[in-house]
Structure formats: structure tokens, C-alpha cells
Amino acid sequence: MTQLLLRLFSRRWRARYAEEFSALLEDVHLSLPVVVDVSLAAIKARLIEIGQATRPRRLRVGTMFDSGDPALNSLVALALLLPTTAVMGLFALKFKLGVTAPFDAVWYFAGWGRPVQFAVVIGALVSLFLTARRIFDISVRQDGNGLAMQLSARSRRFDLLVMLVGLTVLVLLQRYFFGQHLIDLRFAAPWPWFPPPWE
Amino acid sequence: VGGPEASLDASLLILMSLASGPKHGYGMMGDILEFSGQRVGPGTLYTAIERLERDGLIAPVPSADRRRPYRITPNGLTAMRGRAQDLRRLAGVATRRLAAR
Numbered sequence: 437m438t439q440l441l442l443r444l445f446s447r448r449w450r451a452r453y454a455e456e457f458s459a460l461l462e463d464v465h466l467s468l469p470v471v472v473d474v475s476l477a478a479i480k481a482r483l484i485e486i487g488q489a490t491r492p493r494r495l496r497v498g499t500m501f502d503s504g505d506p507a508l509n510s511l512v513a514l515a516l517l518l519p520t521t522a523v524m525g526l527f528a529l530k531f532k533l534g535v536t537a538p539f540d541a542v543w544y545f546a547g548w549g550r551p552v553q554f555a556v557v558i559g560a561l562v563s564l565f566l567t568a569r570r571i572f573d574i575s576v577r578q579d580g581n582g583l584a585m586q587l588s589a590r591s592r593r594f595d596l597l598v599m600l601v602g603l604t605v606l607v608l609l610q611r612y613f614f615g616q617h618l619i620d621l622r623f624a625a626p627w628p629w630f631p632p633p634w635e
Numbered sequence: 636v637g638g639p640e641a642s643l644d645a646s647l648l649i650l651m652s653l654a655s656g657p658k659h660g661y662g663m664m665g666d667i668l669e670f671s672g673q674r675v676g677p678g679t680l681y682t683a684i685e686r687l688e689r690d691g692l693i694a695p696v697p698s699a700d701r702r703r704p705y706r707i708t709p710n711g712l713t714a715m716r717g718r719a720q721d722l723r724r725l726a727g728v729a730t731r732r733l734a735a736r
Binding site: 457459460463469476480 | 659660661664676677678679680681682684685700701702703
């Protein structure tokens with residue numbers, strides 16, 4: 437946990453303070469308020485560093501997920517989305533086409549309890565996050581009025597496709613697991629195909 | 636508002652702590668809690684330490700230990716005297732206004 441918290445700080449900050457700061461974190465009890473305090477300090481330190489830079493700096497989020505290989509990053513995003521998509525498929529097979537065996541097998545071996553729900557939701561969310569950070573680029577620079585932020589997007593067909601699938605799966609998923617339209621798309625066509633299983 | 640939990644900024648608390656001698660991060664946190672009743676988190680502490688060090692108000696003390704101690708510099712003592720004077724003036728205003736009621 438200490439190493440994970442340290443990774444939130446910039447490389448420059450870590451080069452100067454990592455050793456003594458990790459020693460301090462070993463001495464204190466890592467409660468939730470402490471984790472929040474350290475996370476906020478890391479954000480503040482990064483913003484201060486960006487503010488001091490004379491050239492525009494890219495705001496890089498979630499570098500710990502970055503393999504360094506763009507193709508591998510996209511594949512990881514897709515792989516994270518697959519279990520969620522598969523779960524959606526199982527629901528559709530059982531409740532719409534009457535093919536119950538795959539659904540029942542998962543039910544038998546894993547159940548549809550909170551761990552499975554958590555895994556499929558988090559998988560899709562992380563996948564969306566990974567594709568979003570490949571498509572969108574946020575750069576921050578210091579100008580006369582303070583910090584200026586610029587958002588730019590790149591057209592990457594594969595990532596856009598993964599993102600679209602991820603969004604669709606999440607929208608359908610929230611209907612299955614929460615049984616309500618948290619996101620109202622204002623059209624009813626897809627819903628008869630994906631009713632909550634208890635309906 | 637009021638009581639020991641009334642918050643003072645972390646920089647002043649660190650200067651006050653180091654005024655009694657060099658201390659490392661955990662030592663400062665314990666000392667600050669003892670004299671002010673205020674709990675300063677490790678992140679808040681190091682945000683303030685970085686700023687104070689950059690402004691030349693505190694300086695690290697060479698140490699073989701990973702827990703690096705810091706000391707207050709002459710500039711830090713001057714800054715702390717200024718802040719103490721501000722606080723005395725504010726306390727004076729508060730006392731006078733309370734007495735007038």
C-alpha cells in the first residue's frame with residue numbers, strides 16, 4: 437500500500453522525498469483518512485509542479501496501468517471488457533433464447549453474488565478508463581491568468597469501438613444489476629431484449 | 636471553531652514544532668498533536684515541508700537514518716516571529732471585542 441501511495445506522486449517528488457516519506461508511512465496507521473490525505477497531497481504536488489513548468493505538460497493519469505505499448509494497452513482494455521460482455525451474453529441466452537445451461541453453470545460454480553457483480557462492473561469501468569485515456573489527451577500549462585487546461589481527442593478506431601462496447605455493456609448492466617434506468621436513453625427498443633432477470 | 640481543534644495552517648505548526656529542536660516527520664506529527672491537539676496527516680505534513688524547504692524556512696539535517704530530521708533556519712525563526720505577532724494582534728482584537736459585549 438505504501439508503494440502504491442508513493443506512485444501517486446511525481447517522479448521528481450519521489451526522487452527527493454520517497455525514502456523519508458515511506459519511512460513515515462510505515463510509522464503511521466494507514467487508515468482511510470490518511471490514505472485520502474496522502475492522495476490529496478499527491479494531486480496538489482503534481483498541480484504545483486505543472487504550475488511551475490514553463491512548457492505545456494501532459495496530465496497523465498493512471499500511469500501505473502500503462503504498459504508502454506499502445507497495442508498492448510488496447511488489448512488489455514478489451515480483455516477487461518470481455519468477462520462483462522460474456523455475462524451480458526449469458527443473461528440474454530437464458531432469459532431471451534431459453535438456453536439456460538451456460539448461465540446455470542456459472543451460477544453453480546461462482547454464483548451471481550456481489551463478488552461477480554463487482555468484478556464485471558469494475559472490469560468494464562477500468563476498460564472504459566483505459567480507452568478514454570488513450571483517446572483523450574489533457575495538457576495543462578501556466579499562462580498569465582493561471583493554469584490553462586486543454587482537452588484534445590485522437591481518433592483511434594479500435595479504441596473508439598472498445599469504448600462504445602464498454603458504454604453499451606455498462607448501460608445494459610446497470611439495468612440488470614440495479615433493475616432501473618439510471619441512464620435514460622429516451623428510446624425503448626433495446627430494453628425488451630435486456631429485461632432484469634427478475635421481471 | 637474554538638478548542639484545540641481550531642485549525643492553524645500546517646506550515647506554522649511545523650515551524651512551532653521545530654522551534655524546540657530538530658525532528659523527523661513522525662516526531663513533528665506527535666509534537667503538533669501534543670501542543671495543539673491538531674492531527675496533521677502525512678500528506679499535509681510533507682506538502683508543507685516541501686514549501687517551507689523551498690522558501691528556506693526549514694532545512695534537512697544530514698542523517699544516516701531514513702527518517703530524515705529537519706531544523707528551523709534563521710529565516711524560519713523570523714517568519715515565525717512575524718506570525719506570532721499577527722496571532723497576538725488578532726487575539727488582542729478578539730479579547731477587546733469580547734470584553735465590550
